[in-house]
Structure formats: structure tokens, C-alpha cells
Amino acid sequence: MCGIVGFTGKDQAQKMLVEGLKRMEYRGYDSAGVALEVAGAAGSAHLDVIRRVGKVAGLESELEGYKELSTCGIGHTRWATHGRPSTANAHPHVSCDGRIAVVHNGIVENFAELREELVGRGHVFKSETDTEVVAHLVEESYHRMLAEGTGDLRAAVAEAAARLVGAYGLAVMAD
Ligand code: GLU
Numbered sequence: 001m002c003g004i005v006g007f008t009g010k011d012q013a014q015k016m017l018v019e020g021l022k023r024m025e026y027r028g029y030d031s032a033g034v035a036l037e038v039a040g041a042a043g044s045a046h047l048d049v050i051r052r053v054g055k056v057a058g059l060e061s062e063l064e065g066y067k068e069l070s071t072c073g074i075g076h077t078r079w080a081t082h083g084r085p086s087t088a089n090a091h092p093h094v095s096c097d098g099r100i101a102v103v104h105n106g107i108v109e110n111f112a113e114l115r116e117e118l119v120g121r122g123h124v125f126k127s128e129t130d131t132e133v134v135a136h137l138v139e140e141s142y143h144r145m146l147a148e149g150t151g152d153l154r155a156a157v158a159e160a161a162a163r164l165v166g167a168y169g170l171a172v173m174a175d
Helices: 013-023 056-064 111-120 132-147 153-161
Strands: 003-008 031-039 045-053 072-078 100-106 168-174
Touching: 003 013, 003 100, 003 168, 013 031, 013 056, 013 072, 031 056, 031 100, 045 056, 045 100, 072 100, 072 168, 100 132, 111 132, 132 153, 132 168, 153 168
Parallel strands: none
Antiparallel strands: 003 072, 031 045, 031 072, 100 168
């Protein structure tokens, strides 16, 4: 069973996320990753995603070289159910535009039909996981809501979740 952690505050998010993931190591996992929001010029922002197969300590070492300031992020330890343990299959998974990141615990039972539907609408998948459909579904809802002038991520996640069959937990962030 995997672990999910999220942080927003004043401290460096990567430290808090790694600490949270370490506390959940006892649950078992095969890979770990984080998505971090980084502020850019003139109010812009982007998401950096860092993932590794193996122990959280390996992810922690990689993050020691990460020098961006980020105070908001999500993290995950994965126990693979769909797709082998690999960097590409490790969470977080992102939307086509890289602006929405998702971590997921559990199984999306109807992922195959959702994936086919999303590919048919032009989405490009980068992993073998059931999880990635969530990032693309949220992307569609969120873009539509932005165009309508609302841009409500929570509502977009609720709309996407209504399409999912299965038992799961999710954390989602947008830049
Ligand atoms: N089904 C997802 C995957 O295989 C999540 C597994 C988990 O709960 O860690 O990536």
C-alpha cells in the first residue's frame, strides 16, 4: 500500500514531503516521487517532478541537488498495481501540459476505457499506470473551467473523480 503526503506553508516543501514519505515507509513501496510548485517571473509558476525507483533515501539524495525555492508540493510512495516499478510509472503523474500533477493510492478499475477515450481526444500518455488517466481527466475539466472563468481545481477534480470506478485516494495540484 502506498503513501500520499502534501504540504503547503512557509518551509521548504521538499524537506517536509521527504519527512512525510519516510514516516510511511513501513507501509511498503517500490518507488517514490514529489511534485513541487516553483514560482517564476510576474506571478507565473511551474511544477517540477522528481521521481526515483527504490528507497526514499535515494529521492532525498537527489533532492539535495535541487536548489529551487518551493513551499508547496505533493509526494508519493508507490506500490505498483498497473505497470512495472520504473521511473516513468512512479508518481506524480502529470497532464499533457505538465501543469497538473496527481498522486494516487488504489486502483482505477475502468482506466483502460478512459485511456482509450482520452487518447482519442489527443492526450499523450507517458506511463503504463491506471493513475495517469486522472491527470488527463482533471486537465480537461480544469481547462474548460478556466475558459469559463472559474478555474476551480477542486471542482475539476470532483468532476474527474465522478468518472472513476474503484477505491482510491488522490492528491492533485496545479501550478
Ligand atoms: N495503481 C497505481 C499504480 O500502479 C497506484 C498504486 C499504489 O497505490 O501505490 O501506480
